[in-house]
Amino acid sequence: MSKLSYQRLDELLEHFIQQPNPTPMKELTAAFAVSDRTIRTDITNLNDTLKNVGAVVSLIRGKGYLLAVNNQAVFEEWWKESTDSVETSLASTEERQHYLLFTLFKATEPLNLDAFLDQLYVSKNTFYSYLKTIRDQLLPYGLKIVNRPNIGFEVVGNEFAKRQAISDLLIGKDLQEYLIGFTETELALFDNIDLSLLQELELTYLTPLDLLESDYYHKNILSHFALALSRLIDGKSISEMPVKIPQLKKNAQQLMQQFFTKLEESFESQLPQEEQDYLIYYLSVNAPRFVVSDPAIIQSESIADEIVEDLLQGIKHTSNYDWTQDAILIKDLTSHIEGFIHMNSLDAGHSNPLLETIKQSFPLAYDLCLTHLESIGTAHGLYFSEDEMGYIALHIAGALERSSMLENRKYKVILVCGTGRAMSRIIEAKINKRYQDKFEIVERLSYVELQQQPLATIDFVITTIPLDQLEIPFIYIRMGQLDKDIEKIDQFLTAFETHASTVMDLFQEDAFHLFEGVVTKEALLKTMCASLEEKGLVPAEFYASILAREAISQTNINQLIAIPHPMSLLANHSRLSVAIVPDGVDWGNQETVQFVFLFAITKEDYEDTGDIYSLLLDFMERTDLQQAILSNPSFEGFLAQFKEL
Template identity: 35%
Template sequence: MLSQPRLKEILQLLLQPVGQNTTDLSQRFGVTVRTIRSDIQALNRLMPGASIALKRGKGYELTITDPERFNPWRQQALSRGWTLTLDSMEERQRYMLSVLLIQDNWQDPDDLADMIYVSRNTSQSYLRSIRQICSRYGLSFESRSQKGIRITGPEIRRRECLLQEVLDMDRNMKNYVTEFSPLEKQLFRHTDLSALSAGLYTSLQEHRLVCSDYALKNLVLHTAMMLERIRTGGILPELEPGGFPPEIMQATEDICETLEKKEKLAIPASERDSLSLHISLNTRLGCAPESEDLRTAVTQMLEHIRAIWRFDLRNDQVLIKDLYNHLFSIFKARYSHQNRTNPLLNTIRSSFPLAYDISLDAVSHVFQPMQFSEDEIGYISLHIGAAVERCYSGQMKPVKTYLVCGSGMATSRMLEARLKSYFQSKLEILACLSYQQYLSLDEHKLLEADFLITTVPLPERGLPFVEVDFSLTRENAETVARMLTPAQNETEGATRFFQENLFVRFRDPVSKEQVLDELCTRLIQNGISSPELRESVRRREEISHTNLNDIFAIPHPMTPEASRTKAAVAILDHPISWNDSVDTVQIIFLLAFCKGEQKSIERLYDFLLEIVQSIPLQQEILKSQTFEEFFSRCLK
């Protein structure tokens, strides 16, 4: 509402019965008299139902002409959340751009500079940037010496620019969905955003339309922008018929009827169609219409995930329902020729990389050659990731183990009894095995365990193990106890994913292709991956980039294909560009997954997330000149 805290203080002073002298105000705030005059002009532009005038011998006085309009505005303007700080160049430029996009009429450059409290010269640099932004959206930036400045062009492009260049910048705020920012309140100051949000939510519920908090916020901002533009004369052209479901059409009519009464304006048919489109994109029916094709697609996705990734989610009815509804909403959006952006995409990719890769693989397999966007894959991966957590992780189940003992049945039974006495329901011993039985145990049976307890050294078979004495000393019991803690289990198990001949330090500048070539070659030469690895990695990179932040990347093939799960590591002295967004990386883990080793794959991804979430650990890894240094720093 008020673009600077000083405006709020001046308004509070003017609400008092005593007039305010220009000189006194300038000294009070430590600014020039000219700045105070600019502040008064800004307040007069913003205030409805009131004005400020300079009275001879008295100073500035506030006169209220319409209390019904002024009092609600004053209450909002003086509240804590309605002050724009405009502390950075980006904030000031965004605010100036928003004024030009909301208003159709000519704007005085000096007034624009006063609004954001910068000099005319400084504001000119902002306007040059705004001119460039306009060209990207097909808008015209007009400047006339006698008239001022304005932006013209297609209404739909104007609104797109306002959303993407001004409003979308607030999406990363923690409180984005719970409250409205000062900028949002300032832009849509003629609309009670909280009341609008509550009204939209109630209407959607009445028509069995379900939406997330993010989607509701999108709808609120779109609707508020629609109302503001209608007030200033900006109307969308007629759209092609959308063929929306009756629930959406009826919800739109009810919402528009309520808004017309409350806001005292008429909402044209084109704006109603646009609102229907946005409701369609941001909601789904509480029960989506039945489609045999979509049912089959969901079944095929889950069958593929079971066959390739060994996560059997086929009986998760929550996942089946959620996937069906979400796929329905995706195709509904495509029917309307609209793409739904995913504000959480970067967080999803960096925080749930395994779920993202499983989803990408399943969707590519079932819907080939149809390409889903990264935004759509991101949403699907949230459903897949939640199902994996429900079925395989985070449940208070006993940790499963095989007990391998080379001293005979009696010894193994004694050790089994002592383990049960120590750990009771926390540990489930699946079976007592001899060494030979362990060697001949079927791979699928072996992977039913989380780790192994053994009295003899064991060859590597993809599971971590703890070697103990048959008497189970106190030190042995403490080691087993650490394996029962998921975080410790993951750390203990991480060591087996790395080996010296899969580590390389590049001291000279190299390209992304050179790094991938070298790491793939090492995995192939060591018998871990097939010669098709490099091509599979290339296809995966074409679909979606694999860097998790500006330091760390985890390229990998499309599907599990290795003889065992490993990571080839490259550390670079010189950062390399990793994708079209000019992101650079210096740490690369090329992952090779073994089909069927879902527990190993989970542990490896969990370990990678520890690295992503720890900047100090990333810096330690970057210092590693040799495999020994990497091993000690990364896995200590």
């Protein structure tokens, strides 16, 4: 087991500790069978650790590399602790199981039980319990762990499936670590190849393919290339490919052949056709734009166009977000979905390591996709998995961000004038000259027409006719003092914005619930919905729509907060119903939440829900406020804490 990040670093440091004289680069490359560049990278990595423990590996010009210990006591204490920590580094069951799986895949020959027990520091019974868990993990890949008498344990099955399992189960996809270089697990898995050389060749020969436009997909390609080369060098080559191999476009095909030739030359290994097919397959999965379209899906571009149009029209219909003219979003979404259609033709779905982050950071964007993509996919004979919806939600989140960067939404205004169309046009022109950046006059009506006009989507009215009352704010301007009274709109706007509804107004005591003791998810939601229905805030079908949404995917955004909402915007009036559950409520999948925010939002108010999500995301990070509310689970206590956000 490695004391440092990977085995070769351990061996390199031990070499320097035992070597009193400088070691030339040529001896190091020969001893470790890697290139000059890899040795220099290893020494840089080594020095990152040694700088904190009183030592450094330095280059003695003309002689080689030498370990210099500046603080012998600190270094010796660290080295002893590093050696001792090998036995305790596998502290958790998950770490031991991960290490067991790593060892089984990494081994070049079967390993006996005693070797495992020595490495894992566990009893025989515990070892077999770990083995059962790992066997269950490998079942979906068609792999088995067998124990050959007098030989040892090994994983048996198709080599392609083994590589899938290694990628899915061992190589962590934590974005920060995964994207900026090879992870510690990858360095350990691929310690028999020169990763710096591989990356240099890939960047040199495949640059025209522009693989760097996505860090994530590029890293996937590079990681699978390293996995293939490492396994091949260890004698674990693919004998058959159980998946369809796509045909690359001519340019990509030529570049890949040049790359294969250089790989064989640089790593002194022959790439059998199956291994070349493996590399082509993973290039295609992560960059489907290089695949020659199957005649059966030659219309993928037009299908993608239709899906994007259906999605954006669906979002427009169920909310006030209108992105049907957003050229950036349409272009990016169409390109992404066209690639998705290609991957479907390869039967190559891909996991989304960002999925949980997307759900938590961009819940509004994710929910807009979830609401529409299932039915859209069915209509086009496609299945959008949660992973795929997460990728699409990133594009929607980008559109949301661009929207928020634009000017604040203009107020929607009706102009009421009783002296005819010509005069109303003059008044409109005067108002627009001064306030066109503040509001949009959507209708010019007479007094009688105003009485018949629905005002749900209107912010306020400007009228030249005195009105006694109106269900929304209005300002009266006199025809005889038109220019002077138009100036009063400034004061009106200031007062209107001061008293405008805020997110906090959505919280009301009559929609606040405290559930003490045990309560089921269904009972909690039924109580909250019934309370809203009794007040006329939502229709009778609201509860059924909430359950339908939960059936698609449960709405907790972490193991603390849930944000249930209906399939469509059914609310008659907007309200954010709150439930505090100090003992927690089982939300499904063994996840318990203590705070439930039930969304009852009208279509007119939906565009402002981004502020609500932002508030809840801030709340999710504030454990101090969460504990304060749980300690004082009253409406007053809740509101006081929320106002701290």
